[in-house]
Structure formats: structure tokens, C-alpha cells
Amino acid sequence: MSALRTLAFLALIAGVSSSKTSDCSYVSLLTHLNLTETNDVLEIMRPVKNWTTPTLVQVDMVLFGILKVDEKSQTVTSHIGLQMRWTNEFLTWNPSDFCGINVLSIPRSRLWIPDVEIIEDSSDTGSISRSPVVSLSPNGLVKANARQRLTSTCLLNVSMFPFDTQNCEITFSSMNSDAYTIQLGTVHSEALLNNISELSMVTKGEWELENMDIKYVNGIKVGGSQSKLLYTIRISRKPMLYVINLIVPLFYFLVLDLGSFFISEARGEKLSFKVTILLSISVLLLILKDILPSTEDNLPLIATYCVTIFAMVGLSVLEAMLVSYLYDLDGCCCNTAQSPVDEVDIQLEVDFHKEPPAAEETPEKSSRPLDRPSDGDLLKLILQEVKAAQQEVKRQDKDQREPGRYRRLANIIDRVFFTVYFLTITIFMTCMNTFWLTEQTN
Ligand SMILES: *[C@@H]1O[C@H](CO)[C@@H](O)[C@H](O)[C@H]1NC(C)=O
Ligand SMILES: *[C@@H]1O[C@H](CO)[C@@H](O)[C@H](O)[C@H]1NC(C)=O
Ligand SMILES: *[C@@H]1O[C@H](CO)[C@@H](O)[C@H](O)[C@H]1NC(C)=O
Numbered sequence: 001m002s003a004l005r006t007l008a009f010l011a012l013i014a015g016v017s018s019s020k021t022s023d024c025s026y027v028s029l030l031t032h033l034n035l036t037e038t039n040d041v042l043e044i045m046r047p048v049k050n051w052t053t054p055t056l057v058q059v060d061m062v063l064f065g066i067l068k069v070d071e072k073s074q075t076v077t078s079h080i081g082l083q084m085r086w087t088n089e090f091l092t093w094n095p096s097d098f099c100g101i102n103v104l105s106i107p108r109s110r111l112w113i114p115d116v117e118i119i120e121d122s123s124d125t126g127s128i129s130r131s132p133v134v135s136l137s138p139n140g141l142v143k144a145n146a147r148q149r150l151t152s153t154c155l156l157n158v159s160m161f162p163f164d165t166q167n168c169e170i171t172f173s174s175m176n177s178d179a180y181t182i183q184l185g186t187v188h189s190e191a192l193l194n195n196i197s198e199l200s201m202v203t204k205g206e207w208e209l210e211n212m213d214i215k216y217v218n219g220i221k222v223g224g225s226q227s228k229l230l231y232t233i234r235i236s237r238k239p240m241l242y243v244i245n246l247i248v249p250l251f252y253f254l255v256l257d258l259g260s261f262f263i264s265e266a267r268g269e270k271l272s273f274k275v276t277i278l279l280s281i282s283v284l285l286l287i288l289k290d291i292l293p294s295t296e297d298n299l300p301l302i303a304t305y306c307v308t309i310f311a312m313v314g315l316s317v318l319e320a321m322l323v324s325y326l327y328d329l330d331g332c333c334c335n336t337a338q339s340p341v342d343e344v345d346i347q348l349e350v351d352f353h354k355e356p357p358a359a360e361e362t363p364e365k366s367s368r369p370l371d372r373p374s375d376g377d378l379l380k381l382i383l384q385e386v387k388a389a390q391q392e393v394k395r396q397d398k399d400q401r402e403p404g405r406y407r408r409l410a411n412i413i414d415r416v417f418f419t420v421y422f423l424t425i426t427i428f429m430t431c432m433n434t435f436w437l438t439e440q441t442n
């Protein structure tokens with residue numbers, strides 16, 4: 001009797017264990033879920049038992065890196081990780097029936113996948129890498145992961161370049177289904193997604209992730225269109241490169257131009273120095289042209305900065321030209337006024353020392369002394385040399401002591417211009433600084 005009972009007990013144990021071993025394979029679970037053969041119904045229809053139930057699709061996005069921000073084409077290239085979750089009401093099981101299997105990987109092609117896409121996506125199709133399988137949980141929760149090199153359009157406001165902060169939106173929305181059939185949401189909170197992004201950001205380039213803001217727009221409330229999930233990414237530029245490359249050199253050129261007012265006018269180097277500065281500024285303007293988009297509606301502040309500096313140096317070159325012209329005018333007037341008198345003077349002296357007939361031969365005197373050197377000629381030559389030297393000394397004295405009226409005018413213009421120029425630069429630089437600093441502290 002007891003032996004029979006033991007046998008029955010053993011048989012029971014064997015039966016249970018055998019049923020358990022058979023249920024521990026994925027095959028039995030797949031059979032239970034009717035997935036062993038191609039099940040078209042699961043592929044083509046939204047998996048809800050009552051069609052009025054909307055499917056909640058939860059999309060979590062994590063930012064892995066900001067690869068490129070192109071101001072010219074107004075696009076932002078980033079590397080993102082996506083996880084989409086939704087519930088399939090037909091694919092549920094009890095894990096205890098199947099040896100505790102609590103996750104099942106199923107090929108993507110076997111199941112209905114929501115057509116949730118990024119609206120701003122302008123990248124080519126090869127840039128998205130989706131996992132070929134989705135994972136299924138006992139309660140019917142489906143998780144699909146993807147990574148994407150996303151090139152999204154973003155309206156970049158470069159008016160404060162290079163101290164700018166950009167807000168770029170990444171909008172998830174179903175392509176076809178309206179808000180009654182697909183609703184969107186996130187699994188994790190905004191703070192946690194921000195933390196994960198902060199930790200997993202590897203490449204940031206010249207950009208710093210400020211924060212990521214998540215907003216849900218319910219399509220039913222907005223007139224029955226598609227629901228939208230908006231990720232607003234706020235990034236700020238690290239301006240150091242542009243400060244070193246553009247702003248400081250331009251300012252330095254301006255200071256050099258101020259300094260060039262102290263170069264002596266007489267040597268004639270001032271003008272060429274100023275023109276060199278102007279050319280250097282135009283080279284820097286070329287760099288700027290490659291960076292900024294050609295939007296006319298709001299001129300970036302840095303363009304104002306460059307163009308104003310260019311215009312100011314250009315004006316100062318013109319002023320230097322005017323001053324040098326006035327100087328030349330003065331020199332030319334002095335010569336025409338003085339030389340006839342002096343020549344007459346010399347002529348008179350020569351006439352006084354020599355006989356009248358010899359005076360007529362003076363034009364040819366240059367060749368004469370070599371042919372027939374005489375005391376009279378020699379004396380005359382020496383006298384001429386002395387006169388010329390005296391005249392030169394006199395002229396130089398006049399140059400230094402009492403400048404002509406054009407020269408005085410030129411000096412006044414120079415001083416007034418320098419003062420105005422200096423004041424303008426000071427005011428201009430103060431204004432630019434205030435604008436940029438307030439923008440940076442914001
Ligand atoms: C699988 O298919 C059978 C018959 O077609 C059905 O009775 C059963 O409910 C299905 N199972 C599931 C999980 O859909
Ligand atoms: C389907 O859902 C609607 C609204 O929730 C409900 O009124 C209806 O009774 C449901 N139908 C079935 C068959 O459960
Ligand atoms: C760009 O930013 C500036 C200052 O931050 C603002 O005044 C301007 O209105 C913005 N332009 C656009 C088109 O948003």
C-alpha cells in the first residue's frame with residue numbers, strides 16, 4: 001500500500017518535472033502566443049482588443065552627443081538613443097506557467113510597430129540603426145530600441161554669435177495616426193533623462209548641453225490632429241575660439257590703428273601702415289563669411305562689430321590721405337613761393353660778382369668749369385653751393401618753426417579726428433561689451 005503510494009507520488013513528481021522541462025523552452029511560449037507561424041494579424045493591426053482604446057507610445061530620448069551645428073544650412077547633427085514602449089494586448093503570458101520566462105525577443109518584422117517619427121529629421125535613411133528585435137514582457141509591454149545620427153532642422157538665432165544659446169526642438173509624432181489612436185508620453189521623468197544625457201554625452205564639440213525640456217501636446221485638445229512629444233534641447237556655445245580668433249584680433253587692429261596716429265607724417269609710412277591694417281581686417285571678415293548664414297532680417301551683432309571696425313579704419317585711412325594731401329599742398333606752395341625769390345637773389349649775387357656778358361653764359365656753366373677752370377668760375381661755384389646750402393637750411397627751419405597754413409589745418413584735422421575716433425571706439429566697445437555680457441549672463 002505504502003509502496004503504491006510512494007510510486008504514485010514519484011509518478012506525480014516525474015509528471016510535474018517533465019511538464020516543467022517542456023515549458024522551459026521558448027518554443028512553448030511562442031506556441032502559446034501563436035507566433036510560431038507568421039501571424040499576419042499581429043503585424044498589421046494595432047494590438048488592442050477594443051478599437052476605441054488608444055495605444056500609449058512612450059518615447060524616451062537620450063542625447064549622446066552634439067556632432068555639428070551648421071549655421072549656414074540651419075541644421076543640428078546629434079547622436080541620440082531612443083527607446084519606444086507600447087503595450088500589445090494579445091501577447092501576454094503568466095511567467096510561472098513558462099518556467100519564469102519574463103522577457104522574450106521577437107523579430108521586429110513580426111509585430112506591429114507604431115509609425116512614430118521625428119518631424120525635424122532631415123538626415124538620410126542610412127543614419128538610423130534600429131535593433132532587429134524587440135523585447136516583450138509578460139504583461140504585453142513591447143520595447144524597441146534605436147540609435148540615430150540625427151540631422152534635424154533647427155531655426156538658429158545667430159544674432160548673439162558667438163555668445164549664443166540655441167533652442168532646438170525634436171518633435172515625435174505619428175505620421176498617420178491621430179490622437180484618438182496613438183498617444184505619446186515618456187517613461188522616465190525629465191530630470192532623469194537630463195541626468196542620463198549629461199552622463200552619456202561624449203562629444204559636445206563647441207557646445208554645452210544646458211538642459212532638455214519635454215512637453216506633450218495632446219492632439220485631441222488641439223483639434224483632433226496628431227499628438228506630439230516635444231523635446232526642446234537648449235545648447236550654449238563655448239565662445240573662446242571665436243573670441244581668440246575674431247574679436248580680440250579685430251580689437252587689436254583697432255588699437256594699432258589708433259597707435260598709427262603717432263607715426264610721423266613726414267616719413268609717409270602712416271598711410272601704408274593703415275592700409276595694411278584694413279587688409280588684415282578684411283581677411284578676418286572672410287572667416288566670418290564662412291560661418292554666418294546670410295539672413296538679412298536680423299544682422300548678427302558680430303557682423304555689426306566687424307563692419308563698424310572696418311568702416312572706422314577705412315575712414316581713418318581716408319583721413320590720413322587727406323592730411324598727407326594737405327601736407328603736400330603746403331610743401332608745394334612753399335617751393336613755388338620761395339624759389340623764384342632765391343633764384344633772383346643768387347642771380348643778383350652772381351651778377352654783382354661777374355661782368356654782364358658772363359651772366360649770359362651762366363646756363364652753360366655746368367660744362368664750363370671742367371673745360372676751363374678759372375679762379376672766377378671757381379669762386380662763383382663755391383658761392384652758389386653756399387647759397388644753396390643756406391637756402392636749404394632756411395627752408396628746413398621754416399618747415400619746423402612755422403608750418404604753412406595747410407599744414408596747420410592738417411594738424412588740427414588730425415587732432416580733432418583722433419579725439420572723435422578715440423571717443424567713438426570707446427563708446428562702441430562699451431556698447432558691444434554690454435550687449436555680449438548681458439547675453440552671456442542670461
Ligand atoms: C492562439 O490561437 C488560438 C487558435 O487560433 C486561440 O484560441 C488562442 O487564443 C490564441 N492565443 C493567443 C495568445 O492569442
Ligand atoms: C469599448 O470601449 C468603449 C469605450 O471605452 C466601451 O464603451 C465599450 O463598451 C467597449 N466595448 C467592449 C466590447 O468592451
Ligand atoms: C534672436 O535673439 C535676439 C536676442 O536674443 C532677439 O532679440 C531676436 O528677436 C531673436 N530673433 C528671432 C528671429 O528669434
Ligand SMILES: *[C@@H]1O[C@H](CO)[C@@H](O)[C@H](O)[C@H]1NC(C)=O
Nearest residue numbers: 189190191192193194195196
Ligand atoms: C540628477 O542629478 C542631480 C545631481 O547630479 C541629482 O541631484 C538629482 O537627484 C538627479 N535626478 C534624478 C531624477 O536622478
